[in-house]
Structure formats: structure tokens, C-alpha cells
Amino acid sequence: MPRENAYLQVADALRARIEAGEWPIGAKLPSRARFAEEYSVGQSVAQRAMERLIIEGFLEGRAGSGTYVRRPRERLRLVRSRRRAGRAGAPFAAEVAAQGQAASCESRSQARVPAPEAIAARLAIEPGDLCVLTDYEYLADGRPVQLSRSWEPMALTQGTPIELPELGRQQGRGVVERMRSIGIDVASAVEVPRPARATQAQANLLGISIGDLITEIERTYYDGAGRPVETADIVLADIRSEIAYEFSVE
Known part of the structure; x- marks a missing residue:
């Protein structure tokens, strides 16, 4: 087995065997030494593969x-739609509560941040124009x-x-x-989802491993005149949640 990403290949193989029922729920797995021999890898590689499956919820030590x-563990289903985005309260909190879990959010805002060129293009403003940047x-x-x-x-x-x-009074609102509340009616949103692999910073914040599968969503809200009023980069860990899009049919 190639050394590069060998633990991912071992993890994929073990996951497939678990899903096929080779070891039922509650069964004890063979030792990492046996898996190392079986897949021709070092014991540290086998251990890392098993640790990955523990993170994913397939195994427990x-x-x-x-x-x-x-x-x-069942993944959260996060439904994205205009109807849900526009309802009262925070959409994420409502989605999580509907699935029997407690939602919370941590945030940090910075005012008077100059817009980078790419963000300025998305917001139809000039590079360097001042924005409020918030990380959630x-x-x-x-x-x-x-x-x-x-932004x-x-x-x-x-x-x-x-x-x-x-x-202020709108804290926690979408x-x-x-x-x-300030007279700007959001009429539409454009979302561009892209698959990616977690960077070091993203992995640290999401509690996953570097290189784990994530979904990145570039989202921009527009008012009725087509003016961008907010843009965001959203990141979701694949092992924690799945995205579903809801469309109205006239």
C-alpha cells in the first residue's frame, strides 16, 4: 500500500467491512497489530486509521x-432554503432544535475592516471599502x-x-x-457549494483531521434591486452534517 495517505485507505477499508456487517455493533475488533500485518502498514498507520473511525463514530475505544x-452517529441535516432563511430567529438554531439537539453559537466581529479584492467583487464595492467582518x-x-x-x-x-x-436587540437573528429591521428587504441569495479538504485552521475549529472532507459554500444575499448586502464563506464538516436544498414549486 502506498505510504501517502495510507491511513485513509486503511480507514476506508475497515469502514467498508464494518458497514458490510463483518463486525456487528458491540463487537470487539482485532488488534492494530493484526490490521497492520493484513494491510502491510506500520502499527502507527493502523492506529491512526482506527482513531479516524472513532472520530467518525464507527468505533469506540x-x-x-x-x-x-x-x-x-447520525449526521445533522441542514436544510437551506429561502423560506427557512427568512423566518424569525436564527435558521441554524431552528434546524438543530428540530433534530433534538441544543444549538449554540460563538461569534467575533470586527468593524472597519477593508474589503479584500475578492470580497469587494462579491459585494459590488471597491477594494478597501470598509466592512464589518464576523466569524461564527x-x-x-x-x-x-x-x-x-x-462580510x-x-x-x-x-x-x-x-x-x-x-x-443589540437583533442579536442572534439571521x-x-x-x-x-433597517428597511433592507433581502429578495434572493446565491450559493455556490464546493467540496474541499480541511485546512489546519478549519480542522482545529471543527475538531476534525487535516484533509478531512468539508463543504465550502460561498453565499451572497441581494436586495430587491440586485444589490449585494452580505456575503459569507460557510464551512461544514462532512462527518458532522449533510446539506439539503429546498425549492418552492409554483
Whole structure:
């Protein structure tokens, strides 16, 4: 087996065997030494593969006993739609609560941040125009599920009660509801999802491994005149959640 990403190949092979029922739920797995011999890798590679399956929820380690097959954790389904984005309250919190988990969010805002060229293009402003930058970390039952980096032009929000997204009476509200409170009606959104692999920074924040599969969503909200009012880069860990899109049919 090639040394590069060997632990991922071993993990994929073991996952397939678990899903095929070779070891039922509750069964004890053979030792890492046996897997190392079977797949012609070092014991550290076999150990890393098993640790990955523990993170994914397929296995659990028991101190002094070994590694056992556990019932896989169900991923959160995060539904994205205009109807849900526009309802009262934070859309993420409502989605998580509907699936029986407790939602929470941590955020940090910075005002007067010059827009980088790529962000300026998305917001139809000039590079260097001032924005409010907010980083969010969304959690379900205390586990990080989603990251978001949001940019809002200060030309729209400066001096209003929503200038800093997580302060004031609109704290915790979604972009659509916050903008509506200052007379800006969000009429549409464009989302561009892309598969990617987690960077070191993303892995640290999401509690996953570097190189794990993630979905990156580039989202921009527009008002009725087609003016961009907010843009964000959203990151979701594949092992924690899945994305579903809901469309209205007229």
C-alpha cells in the first residue's frame, strides 16, 4: 500500500467491512497489530486509521479493553432554503432544535475592516471599502458543526442598531431578519457549494483531521434591486452534517 495517505485507505477499508456487517455493533475488533500485518502498514498507520473511525463514530475505544464497533452517529441535516432563511430567529438554531439537539453559537466581529479584492467583487464595492467582518462557530450539543465568515458593507449598516451583528436587540437573528429591521428587504441569495479538504485552521475549529472532507459554500444575499448586502464563506464538516436544498414549486 502506498505510504501517502495510507491511513485513509486503511480507514476506508475497515469502514467498508464494518458497514458490510463483518463486525456487528458491540463487537470487539482485532488488534492494530493484526490490521497492520493484513494491510502491510506500520502499527502507527493502523492506529491512526482506527482513531479516524472513532472520530467518525464507527468505533469506540474502551480503556484497557480494546476497540469496539458502535452505532454510527447520525449526521445533522441542514436544510437551506429561502423560506427557512427568512423566518424569525436564527435558521441554524431552528434546524438543530428540530433534530433534538441544543444549538449554540460563538461569534467575533470586527468593524472597519477593508474589503479584500475578492470580497469587494462579491459585494459590488471597491477594494478597501470598509466592512464589518464576523466569524461564527455554530455548535450542536456542544460540538462544532459549521463555520461562517461574513462580510457586510458598512455603507449599509454604519450607525444603525445592526452595525455589529451580535449586539443589540437583533442579536442572534439571521441576516434576512436583521436587514429587514433597517428597511433592507433581502429578495434572493446565491450559493455556490464546493467540496474541499480541511485546512489546519478549519480542522482545529471543527475538531476534525487535516484533509478531512468539508463543504465550502460561498453565499451572497441581494436586495430587491440586485444589490449585494452580505456575503459569507460557510464551512461544514462532512462527518458532522449533510446539506439539503429546498425549492418552492409554483
